[in-house]
Structures are given as C-alpha cells and as structure tokens.
Amino acid sequence: MTTSTHDGHQIEESYSKSTISANWRSKLMNRVLQALLNLTPAFFSLTMGTGIVSILLYDFPFSAHWLRVLAVVIFVFNVVLFLVLLFANIARFVIWKGLFAATLTHPVASMFWGTLPMGLITLVNMTALSCVPDGGIAWARLALGLWWIDIILSVVINLGIVYIMFTRQRHTPETMAAIWLLPIVSCVVAAASGGVVSNAIMPYMPQLARSTVIVAYIIYGIGVPLAMFVITIFLHRTVVYGFPAPATLTTLYLPLGPCGQGSFGMVVLGKTVRKLAYEYDIGFTIAPAGALSSEIASGAMRRVADAIYAGGIITSLILWGLGFCWYVFATTSLIDHWWHEDRSYFGRQSFSVGFTALTFPIGVWATASTALAIELDSWAFKIIGAVVSLQVVFNWSYVMVYTLYKAYDGTIFVAPELSQFVDKTPSLRWESRSERDKEIARDQRGIGSYRV
Template sequence: MAPEVSPSQATNATEPPCRNARMQPTKYDHGWRRVVRNFTPSWFSVTMGTGIVSLLLHNLPYNGTWLYWISVVIFALNVLLFITGSIISILRYTLYPEIFLAMIKHPVQSMFIGTFPMGLATIINMFCLVCVPAWGEWARYFAWGLWIFDAVVSVMTALSLPFILMANGGETHLSSMTAVWLLPIVSCIVAASSGAIVAEVLPNPQHALWTVIISYVLWGIGLPLALMVMVIYLQRLVLHKLPPKAVIVSVFLPLGPLGQGGYGAMKLGQRAQEIFPKTHTLQEASGPTFYTLGFLVALIMWSFGLVWLFFAIASIAHNKKFPFNIGWWGFTFPLGVFATSTCQMGSELPSNFFDILGTV
C-alpha cells in the first residue's frame, strides 16, 4: 500500500529535473529561484486561514470597534499574502512549465489548487463588508467581477481535479487517501456562500437574482460531492486507521464543507427571501420557504459537523504530539467556517447559546 504523503513531502515530486543529484548545485538551488521553484499551491492555505480569521473578527457576535480594525488589518495582510503568492506562482509556472504538468498529476499537490479560489473568496467577502461601504458604486461591481472569476475557477477545479485523479494511469490505494481530496470540491461551496454576500451589495435585483441562482448551483455541485468523499474518508479511517502524525491535522478538513455549506444555505436563504419577491421569482411564499429550508439544512449539517469535530479532537488527543508543518493551517479554516456557521445560527435564533459557542 502507498503511504500517505504530507504537503511538504510532496514538493519534491513537482521539482523539474534541473540537475543530477551528484552534480554541483546550480543557480536554481539558491536565492529567489529556489523559493519560486519550491512554492507549491499548498501555500494558499495560508490565505484561507488568514482570510477566515479576518471574517470571524469582523462578524463576531460580541464585537467592538477595536476588533473591527484588527479585522481590517488582517484583511490587508491577507490581500498582500494572496498577491505575493499569485506572483510567485505565475513566475513558477512561467520559468518552469514542466512543473505544472507534474503538479497536476500529483495526487496530493494537485488537490491544493482548490486553496486558490477559497483564499480569493475570503478576500471577496471582506471586500464586500469593508470596502464596498467605503468606496461606493464601482466597488460593488468590482466585487461581482471577482466573484464571477472565483466561481469559474472553483467549478473548473472541482470538476477537473477529481477526473484527473480518476484518469491518472497509476493505481490509487485507499490507504493513501487523505482529507485533502475535499479541497478542490469545497471551493464550490465557499464560492456559493460568497455569492450570497456579493448579492447583498448588488444594487440591481436582477443581477442579485442571477448571483443567488448560480450560487445555489455551485452549492449543489460541491456539497453532495463532498459528502461522498467524506464517506470514502470514513471508510479509509476505519480500515487503515488514523493518518500519520505528519498529516494528522487533515482530520479537521471535513468540518469545512459542513460548516461552510450550512453557512451558505442560511445566507442564500436570506437573499432568496429578499430578492424573490422583488423579481417576481416563483411564488410569493418561495422566498420564506428557501429561508426556512436553508436554516433546517444548516442545523442538520452543523449537527453532523459535531461528529467530525469529535473525531478530529479525539484523533489529535490520541496522537498527543505531532510535527509542526504547513499542514497546521488545516486547523484554521475548517474550525473558522464551523464557527461562522455557529455564529450565523445565533443571529437567526432568539438564543444566546450559538452566539456564545461561536465566540468561544
């Protein structure tokens, strides 16, 4: 059986054959070229984690002006990290085009391409919350354009990468499967919830309606597929036991589609309740029905998320010690989106329980 591979261990598989191991180091082994050559897509998980932190601080139930400005600072840092990562990635695949094909065919590294649209989605959300109120009309359509680009990339990622995994000539063993298979799929769910936030700032109700409908389609593409992958992952855990310590943090990743899926269902339900009557879409009761069903779906998904949260915490407690690596960003985004779903449920219900739990 093929062993599991951590993101850092997988980097070498995408390096170009620049030199023989016995030859002297070349210019590609020093300075900025070395950084560019070894900059894998997994680094965009940093923007995902940073982005969800800025969103959480901005939307915290028990908030304050000082937390708002901290969220703005982290948002600006996230934009800087995303732009820097994008520039380095463009340089990498321009200078070393052979790396791109090697990366696409790699069963671990290719999955991290999904972190790019998810990182961008966190920026779009904060742009709508912070920049649109400050900058006015043009910012609304700029956010809409960014979201359209993000949605297209998310669909391409969610559909193409699993197919490449199926069509790849090498055999894939169940024991080598990790929760990173969820990353390209979850990008569609993240884009769907982001679409609900973008629709809220669009002045044209018809544009907002298109955005909501497309967001429901994205939600429908991502969530069922993510649930199927989670079934395979549960089977892998039962048959082949917990992942190695180097990638044990990946057990938190199933919280991502459940937390973000529930949050997206509630936000899309809110937008449907507001937009459907304005655009005379379906019947008069359709908007409130979508809103109510969205909360029901979110509550069920939140409850299912508790199961995976228990498995994740129990797995970490069982391992006790595990090495620090880039995979630790796997803590931040899944727990972050589960917290956003919890806080959103608190804002929908006349109860402080979810507000307090989400804040904790």
C-alpha cells in the same frame, strides 16, 4: 615602498570584501530560488486561514469597533499575501519546465489547487462586507466581478482535478486522504460567498443579486454532494485503516469545511432570497395562474421565499451537526496523539504547511455558528461562535509564527511533485544547451554543482 605596500593591502582588502559580498548575494539568490521552486499552491492555504480570521473578527458575535479595524488590517495584509503567492506561483511555472504538468498530475500536490479559489474568496467576502457598504456601486461591481472569476476557477478546478484523478492518477482506499476534499470544497465556499455578495450588491443591483443567488445554488449542488461522497469514503477509510499518519493528522479537520461552509451557505442564501422578496419584490418563481392581482402574486412569491428560508435553516442545522461530529473526532485525535504518542507534536519539528488545516475549516464552522445565532436568536450558538472564533485566531497566530520561523530556515518549503524529476530538479525553461552540457560534464568529473 611603504605607500606601495599600503596600496596593495587596500586592493587585497577591497577584493576580499567584494568576494564576500558576491558570495553572500549568490547564496541569497540560491535560497530564494530554492524557496520559489518549492512554493507549491498549498501555500494559498495561508491566505485561507488569514482571510477567515479577518471575516471572523469583522462579524464577531460580540462586536466592537476595534475588532473591525483589526479585521480590515488583516484583510489588507491578506491581499498582499495573496498577490505575492499568486505572482510567485506564476513565476515558478514560467521558470521551470514541466513543473505545471507535474503539479497537476501528482496525486497529492494537485489537490491543493483548490486552495487558490478558496483563498481568493476570503478576499471577495471581505470586500463585500467592509468595502461595498461605504464604497458604493464601484466596489459592488468589483466584488461581483471577483466572485465570477472565483466561480469559474472553482468549477474548473473541482471538475478538472476530479477528472485527472479518474484518468491520470492511481489511488487506493488505504492511500485515500481528506485532501481529496480541497478541490471540491472550493465550489461549496464559492456558493456560500454568493449569498454574501448578493446581499452586498442588492441595494445597487437587485436583479443581479437574484441571478447571483440562482448561480450560487447551482454551484452549491456541484460542491456539496461530491463533498459528502468523499467524506463517506474517508469515514470508511478511517474506520478500516485507522487515523492518518501523524504528519497529516490535522487533515481530520478538513471535513469541517464543506459542513461548516455548507451550513453557512444555506443560511445566507435563504436569508437573501427572503430579503429580495420582502424588500425588493423580486421572487424566484412566476406568479400562479390564478393570481389576478399583484397582492396575490406578491403573497405567493413571499411564501415561496419563506419556504426557501425555512428549508435553508433546517439544512444548515443538519450540516452544522455533521460538522460538530468531525470537530470532535479531529480534536480528540490530536489531543490523544499529543498526550500518548508525541508531546512535541505541536513543536517546530512536526510543523508543516498542512497545519493550516487548523484554521480555515474550523473558521467556516464558526461562521455557520454565528449565522445561526443571528437567525435563531440563540445565545448558545452565539457563545459557540465566539469561542470557536477565538480558537481560530489562536490557531492562526500559531501557524503564522511557525510558518515564518520555518520559512526563514527554509524547511517549510517542500514540494512533493519534484519527486517526478531527476534529482528533484526540473530543467530551467530558458537554459541553453551549452550551459547544460557544461554542468553535466562537471557532474561527471565529480566536481558537482548546485543548480536550482
């Protein structure tokens, strides 16, 4: 009798443990699926911020070996982060029906498609900077191949999203936001990266380096003018309607992106053109008709390269100055709001994935400062580049800590495109009709059920 009772208690205890374990696994799976459902392309902005930090540390104005080692460690982490986000987004669109189309047509969510190629380009740049010099032609080919993939993505997203804005979305001057820049700036970032990649592959494939620079200038033309148009509209909107809502106040830094990266691109592309002319005797124009000797032809080619380089420096300084304006506007507006309106603005409650705007846009402006410091041999730009780089590292640390904290409690995962679905939940792609009917019946009986 005692043995039977003891066995009964063991069975009951075992059943209780298995039930608790099953409930725990069910809750964990529900949380994972809920996070996956809300894991929008906007999260690629985390790879943008992480990538620019690795680049800034690798090319820090006051360089040190340990900084480059740290930069490579962050680069490896960023590769893993990018792949996780990439496969998670693919799974997201495969699992839920209609989610891809909803993300494309939503007036806010669609803008963040631009963060995908911009996140990838930080990996391309670090590959060119840290892997190609020691890895040889194999890494050079990888960097060039990834750059071409990014170019295609950037052009498709830039022109595609702008076309969708024309035909599938409705916008007003009052609702206009700086995030309009995101798909457009992807081309600016890819173009500037062309200078980094061409400089890295030059010792192995100088003719391909020349072709890369030519394509980069074309992509620059696709991105920078459109970005300037949008910045003009955003300036008008800000003057007429005031600063954006507090939740999106950090987006005031976004105009720094095309200004900073455009400035950096002009320096590095011009520098690459001149290096090709002087070190590899590769020019960008044919010899003049009267050039009967190779010396005359080479001299003409180098003069053209010098002109391109000089024009790039002047253009870079102009764009850097425009970026400085937006840096001041954004920084003073944040400080003003924090001081006079909300002292807890930088706390947990206000934080969202939009705070990643505190990293990449400022970071690319810092890279422009460092590039100008080298070309102009300027201590002023060198100090500015170092100080702003440290600010970006601090901002990135702040963003990553709060992202991890809010990812743990699930509050960071918010997908605006889900508002297009009933109960903010799209249907599963492979959900059987019988399961769907059963769930509807349970809802009608008032029992309710949780379905991701």
